[in-house]
Amino acid sequence: MSRTVIVGLDGSSESRAAAEWAAREAKLRGLPLRLVHVWEPVPEPMAQAPILGGETQRHWSERIPREAAEGLRLRHPGVDVAAEQISGRPMNVLAEVAKGAELLVLGSRGLSGFGGFLVGSVAMVVIAHTETPVVLVRSGEQAADEHENDPAGIPSAATSYRPVVLGLDTDHADDAVLAFAFEEAGRRGTALKVVHGWNLPPYYGYGLPADPGLDAELGRQDAAELAKVLRPWRRKYPDVVVVEESRLGSPALHVVDASREASLVVVGRRIRRSPIGAHIGPVTHAVLHHATAPVAIVAHH
Structure with a gap:
């Protein structure tokens, strides 16, 4: 795999913050950014339900990486942004795609009032099962947060x-x-x-x-x-x-x-x-x- 910065994207506010951070990091490193959205297929009985529908769910979920990539290209000109959707369990897919990458970036919810992270089970498993450096970015993280005060x-x-x-x-x-x-x-x-x-x-x-x-x-x-x-x-x-x-x-x-x-x-x-x-x-x-x-x-x- 060519050198790249990968970010796991699920549409949440924490994963969007992670994508923004990853785009800034990709620019610092002069590397392309790859957005990976993991689509976990619904069980067959649920997929047959008239309200949900597996194909309908996938159609809407495909918008997450596509629209995120479009926004990142506008906000971070010069960064080569690609997006894809992969079927499977998030913890397995993210650990696999991280192999050979420069960096894997994941989102983590901030703890209101405490300022820390709420690290989910997917992130913990991925961290434990990849040798690629992993960066956790909390929800609400902004570019200005990395800089000194004016x-x-x-x-x-x-x-x-x-x-x-x-x-x-x-x-x-x-x-x-x-x-x-x-x-x-x-x-x-x-x-x-x-x-x-x-x-x-x-x-x-x-x-x-x-x-x-x-x-x-x-x-x-x-x-x-x-x-x-x-x-x-x-x-x-x-x-x-x-x-x-x-x-x-x-x-x-x-x-x-x-x-x-x-x-x-x-x-x-x-x-x-x-x-x-x-x-x-x-x-x-x-x-x-x-x-x-x-x-x-x-x-x-």
């Missing part, structure tokens, strides 16, 4: 991009995850904020008195390890400004907190071959459900 304090697409945030586990730092984050920051001409959370040794839970000096030393050691991991990547991407944050406490909470001022959050997912379960890891799982910016999940070994 002088009036309002997000504006005319201003520079907000930083890209990378949640990094220094014990399992993977080249695929690091490369993706640096490339995204480079495309946007913005800073890369690398966030690493660390915890005190387990014996601190046994009622021993706090030792501020030891805490500070552990913090320095962790910051030094983070700097060591990033040093070769700074040399490889000299134009990307890197901000290192090594902080005591939950990695997920720190990444979610940083997402409030991010244009994109990048996290990793270790590839596991077991067919049972989602296997995306607790930190990535928490970030998926609570980050307020689009989240890219990059699979790695």
Whole structure:
């Protein structure tokens, strides 16, 4: 398959937001955009019903990718947009079409009042069963949300991009995850904020008195390890400004907190071959459900 950005489209507000984000990303990458609408055929008894009708349902559902493609071409001139409808189960079809693609983009409903994601079962299964990077975009996401505030304090697409945030586990730092984050920051001409959370040794839970000096030393050691991991990547991407944050406490909470001022959050997912379960890891799982910016999940070994 030729290099392309793919977006799963079902006509919902979250999938439309995902398509808009994917079009902007395709333009940044100089790649074509492919809209995929999965049509799940109705069971035969229902298809025979005079009110529903399988052919009628398919006819109306074919309008979703066609009309979405027409609108994207008007709003994003220069982006090569193609659309198609494929029959099957969404989780299976999207995982299959993602093979060989540069990126798969999916929509996810925002949680009103909480600002996070409501990640559906289809997205979770697709994330767990594809090695292609997947980006989740919340409902209502707009181009201005990726950018810094203008002088009036309002997000504006005319201003520079907000930083890209990378949640990094220094014990399992993977080249695929690091490369993706640096490339995204480079495309946007913005800073890369690398966030690493660390915890005190387990014996601190046994009622021993706090030792501020030891805490500070552990913090320095962790910051030094983070700097060591990033040093070769700074040399490889000299134009990307890197901000290192090594902080005591939950990695997920720190990444979610940083997402409030991010244009994109990048996290990793270790590839596991077991067919049972989602296997995306607790930190990535928490970030998926609570980050307020689009989240890219990059699979790695």
